[in-house]
Amino acid sequence: MSTVKNVALRFRDGTTRSVAVPHGESVLDAALAAGVPLIHQCRSGSCSSCTARLAEGQAGMRAGASSTLLRSEYEAGERLLCLIEPETDCTFDLNYESDAGAGRAVKVNAFVDSVEKVAPNVVRLTLELAEGETFDFKPGQFIQVRVPGTDIVRSYSPASTAAELPKIELLIRLLHDGVMSGYLEHRAARDDVLELEGPYGSFFLREKVRAPHIMVAGGTGLAPILSMIDTIRNTSGRKPPVMLSFGCATPDTLFCLDDIALREQWLPGLSARISVDRGATGDLLSGNPVDAIREDDAMHADTVAYLCGPPAMIEAATRRLAQIGVRPENIYAEQFAPSN
């Protein structure tokens, strides 16, 4: 039996690239060595950037590897290419265009512009790139930020868009004993210099899609969703209808409601549903943002969905969207788990 397996990588724009993967090598490593620009970041199974769907053949995880994929994602054929070794010739479908991974991550410096608490456990951190520094990102992608005075990096998706550079806005959840949280709460000051690296990730807005969009955000998962909404708003031509379902635990932990209301005025096709797990009053819905998804939200066969929040929300939203008829390949998700 051949120790080299042939792997076909099919991009969303119809391009297919073939890669020979030697025994003991991951699909990602072999593809990058062959010059195939796959989106990736950690190369160790922790960032989910390199997700692809196994369409044909068999491919298992490298011995000893542990993956961040949800069980439902694995069962649906999702694989992390940095952890996968093909057992047979295989075909993988990538949910992005063949040129999307061509941009390289860069390291840049940025100054702290402002630190504002927008909820008891959420900070809005506004940065400005240092003069002469530049980078680009797609709405939804994430950047890594090094906590000043440490070697620790944390990943955040900007709530702002590339069009707003050199300004960058991040929404950061404060965690008890969190390293970045400690910096933001006790030490951060205007004009501090932060090191950023990016962009990373395959969770980004597919801008040419005009079918209805369902966007589901839990907590600070709202950040990349706001970036996507602003990009849709600023794109010329017909805009897709967007249903945003955003939720937090209680009314006092909600944030950015004014920003959402403003966008509803600016983008007439946007409608927002705001939920809280406990203590709903007035227009707030009781429950989580998945409960707010309705049967008729996916009346269009090409409806797309973007989900960002904790793993349990992603899992529940994916199930719910499948129930109401959203095709699995049209669901894009980014889960985050707090890190201390």
Ligand code: FES
């Ligand atoms: S590159 Fe991060 S999970 Fe594969």
